[in-house]
Every structure is written in structure tokens, then in C-alpha cells.
Amino acid sequence: xxxxxxxxxxxxxxxxxxxxxxxxxxxxxxxxxxxxxxxxxxxxxxxxxxxxxxxxxxxxxxxxxxxxxxxxxxxxxxxxxxxxxxxxxxxxxxxxxxxxxxxxxxxxxxxxxxxxxxxxxxxxxxxxxxxxxx
Amino acid sequence: xxxxxxxxxxxxxxxxxxxxxxxxxxxxxxxxxxxxxxxxxxxxxxxxxxxxxxxxxxxxxxxxxxxxxxxxxxxxxxxxxxxxxxxxxxxxxxxxxxxxxxxxxxxxxxxxxxxxxxxxxxxxxxxxxxxxxxxx
Numbered sequence: 501x502x503x504x505x506x507x508x509x510x511x512x513x514x515x516x517x518x519x520x521x522x523x524x525x526x527x528x529x530x531x532x533x534x535x536x537x538x539x540x541x542x543x544x545x546x547x548x549x550x551x552x553x554x555x556x557x558x559x560x561x562x563x564x565x566x567x568x569x570x571x572x573x574x575x576x577x578x579x580x581x582x583x584x585x586x587x588x589x590x591x592x593x594x595x596x597x598x599x600x601x602x603x604x605x606x607x608x609x610x611x612x613x614x615x616x617x618x619x620x621x622x623x624x625x626x627x628x629x630x631x632x633x634x
Numbered sequence: 635x636x637x638x639x640x641x642x643x644x645x646x647x648x649x650x651x652x653x654x655x656x657x658x659x660x661x662x663x664x665x666x667x668x669x670x671x672x673x674x675x676x677x678x679x680x681x682x683x684x685x686x687x688x689x690x691x692x693x694x695x696x697x698x699x700x701x702x703x704x705x706x707x708x709x710x711x712x713x714x715x716x717x718x719x720x721x722x723x724x725x726x727x728x729x730x731x732x733x734x735x736x737x738x739x740x741x742x743x744x745x746x747x748x749x750x751x752x753x754x755x756x757x758x759x760x761x762x763x764x765x766x767x768x769x770x
Contacts, residue, residue, distance in 0.1 A: 525759070525762065537673060537674050537675040558713065578694045609762050614768060622759060623760050625743075
């Protein structure tokens with residue numbers, strides 16, 4: 501499936517081919533901190549299927565418990581989180597952040613990783629009042 | 635309730651008083667883009683209680699559909715979204731990003747805004763396969 505993505509200010513855009521069966525939520529504490537919310541949502545694109553169309557993201561290298569470095573790409577102007585990859589010159593794949601993709605409503609997660617640190621309320625969100633606008 | 639927060643790289647830290655019953659999820663498309671995930675989770679600092687302890691965030695001014703402007707603060711080094719406020723110096727209150735707070739596990743949302751643009755799956759994750767760690 502072809503997807504197109506961009507940051508909020510539009511300075512960075514990209515496109516990729518992805519397998520919509522490989523959408524996953526990440527509940528690790530690093531993802532909570534780096535998104536400022538409950539979990540990250542990723543879908544994987546192979547390097548040959550990913551193309552940066554415009555802009556240059558800023559990279560932040562995060563070192564996980566395993567010791568492996570992960571490069572976190574974001575827009576330095578608006579701060580939108582874009583993708584993550586291995587912190588090497590030519591990563592084999594990119595984990596695209598689903599919220600930046602125009603097709604995000606069609607991308608249902610199949611797996612939840614790092615569930616041991618999931619915020620307890622995330623599984624059943626209809627908690628309290630819902631409002632259609634703000 | 636007192637909360638402390640920081641960005642991932644630790645350059646920026648802050649503290650504030652909040653009302654833990656006022657945690658909100660926001661499903662608007664701006665929040666989806668800026669977080670790269672399904673929704674944001676926010677809680678407002680009580681008036682006059684927000685203190686930036688270290689660092690200088692980068693500010694991005696976002697203009698909403700309504701014309702309202704919000705100053706979005708994030709760490710220029712690691713990109714962690716931190717808070718949003720009315721533009722201008724010394725805002726009375728800021729909307730803190732709950733994922734950056736050390737006590738986030740205690741902060742259950744009571745309200746959800748902009749449900750009309752919610753990603754349909756985000757309301758019920760009970761059937762999504764769970765793994766304690768990550769699969770390789």
C-alpha cells in the first residue's frame with residue numbers, strides 16, 4: 501500500500517510502500533516520553549520503499565536498554581515526530597509514525613509491543629465524556 | 635497534585651501543580667500529525683504553578699481552524715513535545731503533554747476531545763495482540 505506523510509508545518513514530506521498488516525503500537529517508556537502521550541504507532545517501510553520528498557529532518561539518537569542506537573527523526577521547525585530507524589548510515593528499514601500519514605485512518609494496529617509499561621487506561625479508552633469538538 | 639516532567643534527552647525539565655481529574659485526550663488531526671500517533675494526552679497546569687526548571691524549548695506557533703493560535707513547545711535537541719500555551723510571555727497556564735510527566739501512569743483521562751476525527755481503532759485496543767517486549 502502506498503502512503504504519503506508530512507510534518508504539521510509541511511516542511512518535510514515523504515512517501516513509502518508499506519504492508520498495512522504490520523502496524524504496531526509501542527508502549528515503551530521512551531515512546532511515551534518522545535510522543536508526550538500514551539504510545540507510539542509505527543508501520544515499517546523497507547529502505548528501498550521509502551522516499552524523502554522534501555525537507556531535512558533533525559535526528560536524535562536514542563540508545564535503548566539493548567545498547568542499540570535508534571535515530572529518531574523529527575521536524576526541527578514544528579517538532580512533528582516523523583520516523584525512527586537504526587542509527588546507521590544506511591538503515592534497512594524505517595518505522596514510520598502513523599499519525600503523520602495521510603492514510604492513517606485505514607491503518608489498524610495488529611500488535612502492541614512493550615505492553616508491560618502500557619499506561620493502564622489505554623486498552624479501553626471510552627473513559628468519561630467524549631466531545632465531538634473541543 | 636505536583637508533577638515533574640522532562641524531555642527524553644533531559645535538557646528541559648519543568649514542574650507544575652495539576653488537577654488529576656482534568657486529564658484530556660485530544661483526537662484532532664493536528665495532534666495526530668504532531669505526535670505521529672493516534673492522539674495527544676494533556677493536562678493543564680493550575681494558574682501560576684508552571685516552572686521551567688532547565689533548558690529552553692523551541693516554540694512552534696500553530697493556528698487552528700478557528701484562527702486561535704497556540705505556542706507549542708518542544709525540545710530542539712530530542713524533539714520531545716512538552717506543552718502548549720497562549721502565545722506571548724508568561725502564560726497563566728500551560729497544557730502539559732502527559733507522556734513527559736514522571737507520574738503519567740496515575741493520570742487517567744476523563745474527557746476526550748475531537749472524537750469526530752479519532753482513529754477508529756484507538757477507542758478499543760482490547761483485541762490487539764499484546765507482547766511484553768518487542769518482537770524481532
